[in-house]
Amino acid sequence: MDKDLFQNLRLELRRxxxxxxxxxxxxxEQYGYTLRKSLNEIGVDxxxxxxxxxLRRLESQGLLVSEWxxxxxxxxxxxxxxxxxxxxxxxxxxxxxxxxxxxxxxx
Amino acid sequence: MxxxxxxxxxxxxYLPMGNREDIINELADELYSQKEEKEIKLGCSLNETELESxxxxxxxxxxxxxxxxxxxxxxxxGRQLISPELFTYYIWILLFNTLVTTVWIxxxxxxxxxxxxMILLSVIIQFFTVTFVFILIDLFRRKFPRxxxxxxxxxxxxxxxxxxxxxxxxxxxxxFGLWWMLLxxxxxxxxxxxxxxxxxxxxxxLNLPVLLLLSIGIVQRITNxxxxxxxxxxxxxxxxxxxxxxxxxxxxxxxxxxxxxxNVSANTLYYQNLAEVFNAxxxxxxxxxWLWIFFLANLxxxxxxxxxxxxxxxxxxxxx
Numbered sequence: 154m155d156k157d158l159f160q161n162l163r164l165e166l167r168r169x170x171x172x173x174x175x176x177x178x179x180x181x182e183q184y185g186y187t188l189r190k191s192l193n194e195i196g197v198d199x200x201x202x203x204x205x206x207x208l209r210r211l212e213s214q215g216l217l218v219s220e221w222x223x224x225x226x227x228x229x230x231x232x233x234x235x236x237x238x239x240x241x242x243x244x245x246x247x248x249x250x251x252x253x254x255x256x257x258x259x260x
Numbered sequence: 261m262x263x264x265x266x267x268x269x270x271x272x273x274y275l276p277m278g279n280r281e282d283i284i285n286e287l288a289d290e291l292y293s294q295k296e297e298k299e300i301k302l303g304c305s306l307n308e309t310e311l312e313s314x315x316x317x318x319x320x321x322x323x324x325x326x327x328x329x330x331x332x333x334x335x336x337x338g339r340q341l342i343s344p345e346l347f348t349y350y351i352w353i354l355l356f357n358t359l360v361t362t363v364w365i366x367x368x369x370x371x372x373x374x375x376x377x378m379i380l381l382s383v384i385i386q387f388f389t390v391t392f393v394f395i396l397i398d399l400f401r402r403k404f405p406r407x408x409x410x411x412x413x414x415x416x417x418x419x420x421x422x423x424x425x426x427x428x429x430x431x432x433x434x435x436f437g438l439w440w441m442l443l444x445x446x447x448x449x450x451x452x453x454x455x456x457x458x459x460x461x462x463x464x465x466l467n468l469p470v471l472l473l474l475s476i477g478i479v480q481r482i483t484n485x486x487x488x489x490x491x492x493x494x495x496x497x498x499x500x501x502x503x504x505x506x507x508x509x510x511x512x513x514x515x516x517x518x519x520x521x522x523n524v525s526a527n528t529l530y531y532q533n534l535a536e537v538f539n540a541x542x543x544x545x546x547x548x549x550w551l552w553i554f555f556l557a558n559l560x561x562x563x564x565x566x567x568x569x570x571x572x573x574x575x576x577x578x579x580x
Binding site: 184185186189200201202203205206209221227228229230 | 282283285286287289290292293294318319323324327328
């Protein structure tokens, strides 16, 4: 079995649910480090070099808003879900649940 | 601390212009948070190896930076030949080369030194050479993911010089050194079948100084094969070599012309034109254009790295 093929398919699968996980997590304001930690705690592994560019992309798409604030003597960038992000997240969650129930019917 | 800063600086070099500072500040917070978390867990400050392990896990600076680029193009032919991380630089170098070639072609065309097939050939050669070099770089990056680009210049003191690097450099230097050494006696190595051309005394007088510089590079590489931890040596050698290179370029500039006709014969006019082409290529194509820029840029870059290295040595001595 081709290991690369499995990895590629796995990455494709992950790409979709990672966005949902990130959007869902920033309903409560967080900065990158705590966000990554909280995702890891619930079993969603994401490395730093993927998370931060994704946060920026989601922000440029208007799904997140961010602001720089000082905490523990260091400047941190806090992210939270925007109003548009909230709407999109709800739509994605409905879609996710539909896919899930369809898949369960097949498997 | 300095290693993290050096690592961030390296990422910054590869980031798209515009929001570099913003991205770096955010990544700095992540790295320092990880460092603090580890320190709390261990109950003491992290040593160099522990700090380095955080950075290694974070990834190759070039790859980290490339994820911030909107367009991630690559060249794939069955398998990926030039990855998205290198693609931007490949295009830049290709454009730069095209620009230099265009200027040179215009100059040569005006002076009737080239014809259309020669122009096409030189453009094709340029394209394939740059592409081939980038394919090789990409291959090396994949084969040696840690040792290739993942060396922030200021982190040089920490990482031993890989054998393959010293051996490849040694082979290249020896081949070029041999060619250069044999050139005064066997000038067909430069002129090919154009036997009625010869090198001038001015050009030949630079043979020994260039050989001396090459031998410094050869000695450095042999030494680093046996002593890969002597990371200061290549830096010092490069500074000396580039300084020497600049001096040689100055004397080369003064030594014009480099090629003349050996004997007056029936084909004198043809050889005179050919000598002019050789002189123009060496003089305008190398001496007064990119060769001195190359040596100067390398000298500055290596002098800066050497400065950071020495600063690092003082810093690590102080914390011991």
